[in-house]
Amino acid sequence: MDQTFDLLIVGGGINGAAIAREASLNGWRVMLVERGDLAGETSSRSSGLIHGGLRYLEQYDFRLVAEALAERERLVAAAPQLIRPMRFVMPQVPGLRPRWIVRAGLLLYDLIGGRRTLERSRSLKAGDAAYLAPLQGDPGGFVYSDAQVDDARLVVLNAIDAAANGAEIVTGIAVVRAERVADGWRATLSDGRVVAARALVNAAGPWVGEMLAVAGVASPHRVRLVKGSHIVVPRLYEGSHAYLLQQADRRIVFVLPWEGGTAIGTTDVPVDTAADPAIDAEEIGYLCAAVSAAFARPVFPADVVTSWSGVRALHDDGAGSAQTVSRDYLLAVDAAKGEAAKGDAAAGDAAAGDAGAAPVLSVFGGKITTARHLAEAAVGRLAPLLGLRARRVTRDRRFPGGAIGDPDAYLAQVRARWPFLGEARAARMVRAYGSMLADMLGDIGDEAGMGRALGGGLTEVEARWMRTREWARTPADALERRSKLGLAMTAAERAAFAAWWQDDVASVQPHHVALQ
Ligand SMILES: Cc1cc2nc3c(=O)[nH]c(=O)nc-3n(C[C@H](O)[C@H](O)[C@H](O)COP(=O)(O)OP(=O)(O)OC[C@H]3O[C@@H](n4cnc5c(N)ncnc54)[C@H](O)[C@@H]3O)c2cc1C
Numbered sequence: 001m002d003q004t005f006d007l008l009i010v011g012g013g014i015n016g017a018a019i020a021r022e023a024s025l026n027g028w029r030v031m032l033v034e035r036g037d038l039a040g041e042t043s044s045r046s047s048g049l050i051h052g053g054l055r056y057l058e059q060y061d062f063r064l065v066a067e068a069l070a071e072r073e074r075l076v077a078a079a080p081q082l083i084r085p086m087r088f089v090m091p092q093v094p095g096l097r098p099r100w101i102v103r104a105g106l107l108l109y110d111l112i113g114g115r116r117t118l119e120r121s122r123s124l125k126a127g128d129a130a131y132l133a134p135l136q137g138d139p140g141g142f143v144y145s146d147a148q149v150d151d152a153r154l155v156v157l158n159a160i161d162a163a164a165n166g167a168e169i170v171t172g173i174a175v176v177r178a179e180r181v182a183d184g185w186r187a188t189l190s191d192g193r194v195v196a197a198r199a200l201v202n203a204a205g206p207w208v209g210e211m212l213a214v215a216g217v218a219s220p221h222r223v224r225l226v227k228g229s230h231i232v233v234p235r236l237y238e239g240s241h242a243y244l245l246q247q248a249d250r251r252i253v254f255v256l257p258w259e260g261g262t263a264i265g266t267t268d269v270p271v272d273t274a275a276d277p278a279i280d281a282e283e284i285g286y287l288c289a290a291v292s293a294a295f296a297r298p299v300f301p302a303d304v305v306t307s308w309s310g311v312r313a314l315h316d317d318g319a320g321s322a323q324t325v326s327r328d329y330l331l332a333v334d335a336a337k338g339e340a341a342k343g344d345a346a347a348g349d350a351a352a353g354d355a356g357a358a359p360v361l362s363v364f365g366g367k368i369t370t371a372r373h374l375a376e377a378a379v380g381r382l383a384p385l386l387g388l389r390a391r392r393v394t395r396d397r398r399f400p401g402g403a404i405g406d407p408d409a410y411l412a413q414v415r416a417r418w419p420f421l422g423e424a425r426a427a428r429m430v431r432a433y434g435s436m437l438a439d440m441l442g443d444i445g446d447e448a449g450m451g452r453a454l455g456g457g458l459t460e461v462e463a464r465w466m467r468t469r470e471w472a473r474t475p476a477d478a479l480e481r482r483s484k485l486g487l488a489m490t491a492a493e494r495a496a497f498a499a500w501w502q503d504d505v506a507s508v509q510p511h512h513v514a515l516q
Contacts, residue, residue: 005031005168006386008187008197010175010211012036013043014151015363016203017158018375024165025393026379031195032159032167033187035174037477038470039155041274042205043368044481045310047230047254047265050075050083050369051146052113054244055252056327057105062112064328068369069113075372076117076147079157079399080407081434083149085118087241089131091139091294096246099140106144118145134237136296148242148256151368152481153432156470157399158371164400171471178215180358185215199382202362206274206313212362217334221364222316224325225272229279229309230265231287232258233299245294253290259484261305264291268321277309306487315364329366329374335359335385359385401434410434420447425457432483433465440465454500455493456485463501464508475501 007023009016012034020032034040052069053061076083092099106121121144124131132138159169170189177188184198204211212219236255243255256263267283284301292298314325335357361382366374372394383390404410411430415421418441421429429437440461444450451460456479466472466482475498479486486494 004184004196004198005029006198006388007031007201007382008033008175008178008185008195008199009201009203010178011203011205011207012038012155012159012169012171013041013203013205014039014155014158014368014371015043015205015366015374016201017155017162018371019201019203019363019378020162020167020169021158021165022372022375022379022394023382024162024167025397026383026388026390028379028388030162030167031197032162032169033173033175033189033195034169034171035190037171037473037481038159038169039152039481040477042310042313043155044152045228045277045308046151046368047228047256047263048149048151048258048368049146049254049256050149052109052369053327053367054105054109054144054146057108059324059326061326061328064326064370065109066112067373068367069109069115071369071373072118072147073114073116074395075149075369078397079149079154079402079434081401081404081410081431082153082157082399083147084407084431085145086148087119087131088144088146088244089124089128089135089141089241090144090244090246091124091135091141093139093246096248096250102142106142109144115145118147121145130239131241134295134297136294139294143241149368150431150484154368154399156482157401159471160400160469161397169471172473175211175214178211178360180216182358184358185360198386199358200360201378201382202360205363206311208313208362208364212360215360217360219332219334219362221330221332221362223313223364224270224316225274226312226314226325227269227271227277227309228266228312229269229277229283229287229307230263231279231284231304232261232263232306232308233303234261234305236262236291236295236297236299243294245290247290253287255291255295259487264288264299271311274311274313277311279307279309283309313365327365327367329370330364331374331378331381332362332364333359333381333385334362357385401436403435404430418444420445420450428457428483429462452500454497456483456487456489458483458485458497460500460504463497464504467501467504468508 006028007030009020009032016032020030024030050072052065056065110120124141163169174190175187176190179186185200187195202211240257245253264287288299315330317326319325379390414426414430466478470482472478472482
């Protein structure tokens with residue numbers, strides 16, 4: 001046996017990473033094992049919204065919406081570099097939800113989340129030229145606020161904070177076996193290591209059921225796998241706002257600014273497997289039709305420059321259709337006595353249970369938005385079972401890189417200190433790294449100090465940072481998740497980048513240190 005941990009977390013998506021952060025900040029000994037890349041699956045394939053989920057009001061899911069809106073406030077404050085408020089334009093659609101219902105829903109949305117920083121909702125006015133110009137005519141409607149995040153980078157920030165507080169983060173390694181022993185769990189990793197842990201956290205996302213099988217635990221809970229896809233087209237409109245388009249089937253489609261283009265999503269397609277999800281022609285047709293019905297400029301399948309698909313692992317609550325399954329999460333604990341509680345079984349209320357019961361806590365469902373809250377609840381559920389202390393340590397804690405104050409003022413400081421970055425690169429890097437830029441760039445005084453240019457605006461200094469500080473193991477980790485710069489690269493640049501990567505791996509070792 002190499003080492004003993006309090007928690008062995010399986011899965012480096014948003015939920016596993018958030019639990020690692022919460023537990024390590026409580027002083028627990030934590031190991032997180034991810035078989036691919038951090039955020040390599042669902043957590044890099046979302047719509048990237050930090051939102052209450054306006055749509056869930058219609059399903060009377062008030063608790064979920066209130067919890068998510070409260071998290072939205074916290075997250076915008078905790079990672080102002082990465083999570084930015086965004087205005088959403090919601091055109092009225094004749095024959096669908098009456099105007100007064102939408103107005104009432106938005107008033108509720110403004111009220112129940114303890115909204116402090118985000119602008120409140122209002123009706124669209126004739127003077128809203130930037131909002132109305134891309135649309136067909138003037139449909140009327142509303143404008144409201146939510147926030148946008150780079151989902152994969154939020155996962156990495158959780159992991160950086162966890163590692164800075166002692167968590168061991170391992171990627172590219174799977175948990176292939178887990179067995180209950182007298183005082184906890186003994187797990188075998190795909191590199192042959194054997195790890196001892198007092199509790200197991202099953203944050204395997206769509207593979208939560210498979211992981212339970214690996215651990216030999218029977219569970220009454222199941223997930224429903226529902227694919228959601230986005231298409232990206234050349235920029236459809238100027239501005240940094242988004243659109244929420246109501247559909248005749250009562251679904252909604254978001255139109256979002258995305259890496260210089262416009263992303264359109266999502267769909268709800270039940271699937272049997274979460275492996276390698278990809279968009280199909282029907283989904284492309286549905287998304288193009290949704291935008292073409294509302295925008296002045298129609299969108300055709302030939303306009304699609306790229307797409308991405310992810311698989312939601314929704315807790316199967318027995319709902320009829322994929323779109324009405326609750327987006328709430330469930331934490332199921334299997335210990336000596338076995339127990340389960342829905343959603344807000346928050347920190348501290350899991351007094352039942354025996355210390356030394358070798359618990360496994362499984363995460364069913366969840367959202368990027370509610371992962372911090374979920375982590376707090378998970379650590380609270382496990383604490384009494386392990387005889388450990390659980391304080392709510394992340395409620396008001398900044399994420400690494402979040403010490404920037406006002407984002408615009410910070411960008412101006414960065415431009416003044418490292419003028420050679422230029423406007424677009426400085427803005428991109430502020431968003432990605434925030435106040436960690438001081439550690440990355442230090443006294444570099446000119447472009448030569450950034451090392452070789454590697455294409456897409458990446459230089460050696462930044463790529464090495466991703467590799468040595470952010471667990472990027474492959475060129476794709478760096479170009480598709482730590483950044484999206486691969487999109488702007490030619491095939492030749494990508495090949496050259498891969499060659500550079502291979503050489504660099506041989507020369508510079510990763511190290512993870514405390515950052516702010
Ligand atoms: C299309 C779409 C749009 C969405 N939009 C939003 C949104 O706008 N806002 C929002 O808040 N939420 C959104 N979500 C929901 C959100 O993306 C998910 O709830 C969240 O990413 C789930 O995270 P997770 O950590 O549970 O799962 P995952 O991110 O899938 O992570 C699970 C990880 O476990 C690993 N794993 C599995 N088995 C093993 C093993 N044996 N050993 C080691 N590792 C293992 C996998 O490799 C994987 O990386 C969206 C989801 C989809 C699909």
